[in-house]
Amino acid sequence: MKLIKYIKDKWLTITISAVSYFVILMVMRVFALPVEIVAIITFLYFFTGGLQLLINYLRKRKFYNRLLLNVERLDKKYLVLETLTKPDFYEGELIWESLYKINKSMTENVSDYRENVEDFKEYVEMWIHEVKIPIASLVLMCHNHKNELDEKYIKQIKRLDNYVEQVLYYVRSSCSEKDYIIKDVNLEEVVGKVLMNNKDDILEKNIEPQINIKNITVKSDKKWLEFIINQIVNNSIKYCKNIAMSHNDTKAVLKISATEEKEKVILSIYDNGIGIPNQDLKKIFEKSFTGENGRLGQKSTGMGLYIVKNLCSKLGHQVSAWFIQNEYTEIKIVFGKNDYYRF
Structure with missing residues (x-):
């Protein structure tokens, strides 16, 4: 979070403050206040305004800089909320609460998606195992009647068996660590x-x-x-x-x-x-x-x-x-x- 951009973002507040000071200055001239009093009021006005602007900037900078830095560093950026503490200013609280709701919604959607994917994978595996039974029977029949069948039929059945096997291993590859034994x-x-x-x-x-x-x-x-x-x-x-x-x-x-x-x-x-x-x-x-x-x-x-x-x-x-x-x-x-x- 850069100070210059923060100040530019506060241009409306700064403009209103400048107009307010100009009105106060006109009032002081009407009442013919001494120059020393005018100088003291001017100093206090701009000092307190500037100090307030700086304090707000420092409070927000800490939260926003940590947010941006953690988002940049994380591979799974949706976990950024876990790395932050709830801020002590209102705008930050709104952002934190919004991120919490977004994260919760995304987690629920991902959970539903994974459940659907697992159900589909289980169905595909079951279907493959079922369809491999008639394919195996066809392969055996072709082997027993090799001289009676055209070679192209045998070849197509083998291709079919290979593609079905390929689908099975593709489905299992995403969780292969549960199915292999290294030896x-x-x-x-x-x-x-x-x-x-x-x-x-x-x-x-x-x-x-x-x-x-x-x-x-x-x-x-x-x-x-x-x-x-x-x-x-x-x-x-x-x-x-x-x-x-x-x-x-x-x-x-x-x-x-x-x-x-x-x-x-x-x-x-x-x-x-x-x-x-x-x-x-x-x-x-x-x-x-x-x-x-x-x-x-x-x-x-x-x-x-x-x-x-x-x-x-x-x-x-x-x-x-x-x-x-x-x-x-x-x-x-x-x-x-x-x-x-x-x-």
Whole structure:
């Protein structure tokens, strides 16, 4: 709170005081008061007026400066009232009481909103679990009658299953800390399971998996990590090429390797597919971002890598992307050597 602006704000009070003094001065001249008396009255008038203005400024400045400073410092600015004491001047009391009512109303609305969101999430989870039963039955039926069904039907059912699974993990990601258990996880075992789940697509696209993970364990949650790796592998399969365009390769390659260092383990998932355009790199982990590749007939939702990034952050892992367009894409996940290690 600045003194100059405060004085400018009080221009009407100051103007009325000046006019009042001018009237008093005229009255004193009419009564022909001695100059000494006029000087004393003038001094007392302006001194008391100025002192009153200064005292009011100092009282208000303390409250308003604390209010502005605390609002600036707080991340959750609606909690500012908790940092203030009730002021001792009327205007401040009005502001304090208004903030109290606003805060109370907002808290009630947020509480109702959260309750509605939780109810909706519970419904979505319940619906997903229910719908996964017929999907699982369809997958089993397709497997039992593989030679009798067109491959496109099997593929669409698998896509449906993957998208339903993606919705489930997205809903759970906001409260994933309630659903994961951090412990030693064998990377080779998790990667092997992911590849088995995608074996039909890998064979169909004539992709050559190259796995280089030898008995490496990381601190993570097995179920969530399997989903993360599966999303990345699905992307690699989706955007692969039947014949690579670089280095004279004869077929598409999916390389999954892990290296162990002193403080971390790095899992690399590499494919020699279509890569990522330069302008898309910074946005590939953003929500609903499909990018140039997603618009080229792949019907991408833009949610897979967003969920991967979100879950990695929750689990304490770091995920990043490396690429050259039309040559390769490499996604790296970095694991700390303990539950609390952050990068």
